[in-house]
Amino acid sequence: MTVDQTDDQTDAxxxxxxxxxxxxxxxxxxxxxxxxxxxxxxxxxxxPLDVVLARGEGAFVWDLEGRRYVDLLSAYSAxxxxxxxxxxxxxxxxxxxxxxxxxxxxxxxxxxxxxEKIARLSGYAKVLPMNTGAEAVETAIKAMRRWGYERRQxxxxxxxxxxxxxNFHGRTTTIVGFSDEPEYSRGFGPSTxxxxxxxxxxxxxxxxxxxxxTVGVLLEPIQGEAGVVIPKAGYLTDVRAACDAQGxxxxxxxxxxxxxxxxAMFAWQHEAARPDLLVLGKALGGGVYPVSCMCxxxxxxxxxxxxxxxxxxxxxxxxxxxxxxxxxxxxxxxxVARSASLGERALARLRxxxxxxxIADVRGRGLMMAVQYHEPIARQVAQELAKVGLLAKExxxxxxxxxxxxxxxxxxLDGALDAAIPVLARx
Ligand SMILES: *Cc1c(COP(=O)(O)O)cnc(C)c1O
Numbered sequence: 001m002t003v004d005q006t007d008d009q010t011d012a013x014x015x016x017x018x019x020x021x022x023x024x025x026x027x028x029x030x031x032x033x034x035x036x037x038x039x040x041x042x043x044x045x046x047x048p049l050d051v052v053l054a055r056g057e058g059a060f061v062w063d064l065e066g067r068r069y070v071d072l073l074s075a076y077s078a079x080x081x082x083x084x085x086x087x088x089x090x091x092x093x094x095x096x097x098x099x100x101x102x103x104x105x106x107x108x109x110x111x112x113x114x115x116e117k118i119a120r121l122s123g124y125a126k127v128l129p130m131n132t133g134a135e136a137v138e139t140a141i142k143a144m145r146r147w148g149y150e151r152r153q154x155x156x157x158x159x160x161x162x163x164x165x166x167n168f169h170g171r172t173t174t175i176v177g178f179s180d181e182p183e184y185s186r187g188f189g190p191s192t193x194x195x196x197x198x199x200x201x202x203x204x205x206x207x208x209x210x211x212x213x214t215v216g217v218l219l220e221p222i223q224g225e226a227g228v229v230i231p232k233a234g235y236l237t238d239v240r241a242a243c244d245a246q247g248x249x250x251x252x253x254x255x256x257x258x259x260x261x262x263x264a265m266f267a268w269q270h271e272a273a274r275p276d277l278l279v280l281g282k283a284l285g286g287g288v289y290p291v292s293c294m295c296x297x298x299x300x301x302x303x304x305x306x307x308x309x310x311x312x313x314x315x316x317x318x319x320x321x322x323x324x325x326x327x328x329x330x331x332x333x334x335x336v337a338r339s340a341s342l343g344e345r346a347l348a349r350l351r352x353x354x355x356x357x358x359i360a361d362v363r364g365r366g367l368m369m370a371v372q373y374h375e376p377i378a379r380q381v382a383q384e385l386a387k388v389g390l391l392a393k394e395x396x397x398x399x400x401x402x403x404x405x406x407x408x409x410x411x412x413l414d415g416a417l418d419a420a421i422p423v424l425a426r427x
Contacts, residue, residue, distance in 0.1 A: 056083025059408035079287030082407035095321035110320035124295035129315035133255040133281035134170025136292035146303040148215025164200035168225030201231040203238035216249035221267035224256035227399035228370035236273035251277035263340030263366025286326030335406040339366040358427035
């Protein structure tokens with residue numbers, strides 16, 4: 001395995017960096033080299049485990065040294081359909097040879113099929129395609145604000161959107177501005193005004209926060225990055241009722257929870273709390289290509305008029321071909337039902353077998369599960385899991401998320417739990 005090199009200078013720099021690293025031996029292995037390059041030339045905005053992945057298939061990934069792992073993160077749920085799903089990859093390759101980008105200055109022959117498929121699957125009349133999750137959330141924020149000005153006669157510039165403590169909706173300046181996680185927002189101000197924070201899971205607090213300038217509520221039905229925080233039963237229904245009573249919009253960010261992750265197609269379906277706006281991403285592109293969208297009915301979507309919003313790559317034919325295949329796989333392989341049944345069994349087992357003084361909580365819904373510790377030892381646990389061939393990632397120091405691809409077989413999942421449980425329980 002060689003790594004692309006641009007010039008000798010670069011090479012020398014990297015080797016120096018590698019030599020500085022505490023390695024078992026000083027020969028710059030391909031693994032050490034990849035890590036050193038990321039350190040040397042990349043911004044240090046992530047703190048990955050020391051694993052260099054080179055191949056993936058279904059629920060498995062392999063590192064550069066040929067070690068096989070079961071993926072228990074699924075790229076934060078983006079790889080719901082499994083790594084390199086042959087149908088999705090075939091759709092990508094075929095489309096790449098036909099047309100990759102039209103821009104929205106012209107129509108293309110694939111976008112319509114994608115929009116219709118998402119609309120039928122989600123039950124919304126209209127779909128606005130974007131690329132990343134954060135862009136689709138921004139789209140929803142714009143839609144709610146403009147709807148408020150046009151339909152609720154909120155004074156220009158005064159619109160408020162209610163969001164929840166512990167939220168994660170992406171990394172744009174506006175979005176991190178209403179995060180209460182200091183690590184996401186520190187030093188990036190001034191933050192965009194017009195957001196009101198209420199505690200997640202407290203419907204009474206949310207109801208009380210709705211005022212004359214409120215245009216909408218933006219929530220994750222289950223908070224993913226916060227560590228699989230599941231609100232108590234009835235919360236989503238109560239929030240829906242509060243929004244209805246006051247005539248404000250409800251938007252669910254299902255970028256992580258949507259498309260089967262929680263054992264329902266959408267997490268809102270667990271409480272029949274259908275939002276006015278639904279934001280999707282991650283698994284919408286099958287782990288192959290970034291695809292996101294905002295879904296809404298006509299009443300909301302008509303706030304967008306020509307020139308009011310857009311994206312050069314949004315709705316491109318390559319994205320459309322991949323998205324269509326990703327959704328076909330989800331439906332044809334019955335991944336939502338798999339997530340529900342595999343998740344239920346796995347969670348029951350984790351609850352039974354992962355116990356002890358260090359364990360604060362074991363929770364989950366479908367194949368979105370988490371183990372929480374009293375102490376900030378989750379990174380150490382993730383490192384131990386990697387040693388036994390399991391890839392998971394800590395969040396907030398105390399929580400390990402367990403989110404395998406939805407295509408994982410019962411046998412592989414059972415085997416992964418056999419290996420994981422002693423590590424998780426030991427902490
Ligand atoms: C990942 C995620 C996002 C951001 O998606 P990007 O594609 O990284 O911009 C937004 N909301 C939720 C709930 C997410 O999990």
